[in-house]
Amino acid sequence: MRKYLIALVAVSSLAVLSACGSSDSGGASATTTTTAVQKATTTTTTVPKVPVATWVKGFCTSYGTWRSSIKTAADAIPAATGAGDAAAAKTAASTFFKSASTSTEALISSIAASGVPDIPNGDKLVVGLMTQFTAIDNAAKSAKTEADGLATNDISTVSTSIDELTTRFQDAVNKLEASFKTYDTKYPLPALNAALTKYCTA
Structure with a gap:
């Protein structure tokens, strides 16, 4: 399982890194996503199970949308920093992290609304994914808060700060990849x- 999901994460990782470096802002409340995870933890046992192919197709579609949204937002950062406009670079970074958070929350909501795959421990798979993406959402929110507080009197300083923030955000994405490496052991299911293989290859 992990190799297909990691392939998608790798694309997201490259998109963020190529956009400038990395970033970690935020500060906005994580109430929405935290509540979603808590709700899933307590209610997935009563949610009707979904055929595994149906569930995977829905997840991979939402995941692909998430990845594309992050790449699109990240692509604006290099031009802003390269133009030497500190204020524009700050705005681009803030916009990127806000977009990353919004996209991640949409993905979490999609996972929560998609039911539970009809496999052993399917509920644990859903909660685990939501928990991992909530961590990414929190990292994006934290990064946005820091980006919003950057002084704009020096483009070099702003660029360095944005690189540091994007690196921390990338670390959160890397932890998602690390969690996927355990999935073959946790969910060694041919149907999954x-x-x-069919729906999650990029």
Whole structure:
């Protein structure tokens, strides 16, 4: 399972890094996503199970949208920093982290609304994914808060700060990849892997 998901994460990682470096801002409340995870933790046992292929197709579609949204937002950062406009670079970074948070929250909501795959421990798979993406959302929110507080009197200083922030955000994405490496052991299911092969290859 992990190799298909990691392939998608790798694309997201490269998109963020190529956009400038990395960033970690935020500060906005994580109430929405935290509540979603708590709700899933307590209610997934009563949610009707979904055929695994249906669930995987929905997840991979939402995941692909998330990845594309992050790349699109990240692509604006290099031009802003390269133009030497500190204020524009700050705005681009803030916009990127806000977009990353918004996209991640949309993905979390999609996962929560998609039911539970009809596999052993399918509820744990759902809660685990939501928890991992909530951590990414929190990292984006934190990064946005820091980006919003950057002084704009020197482009070199702003660029360095944005690089540091994007690196911390990338670290959160890397932790998601690390968690995927355990999934083959946790969910060694041919049907799940077959669906991932079909729907989750980039």
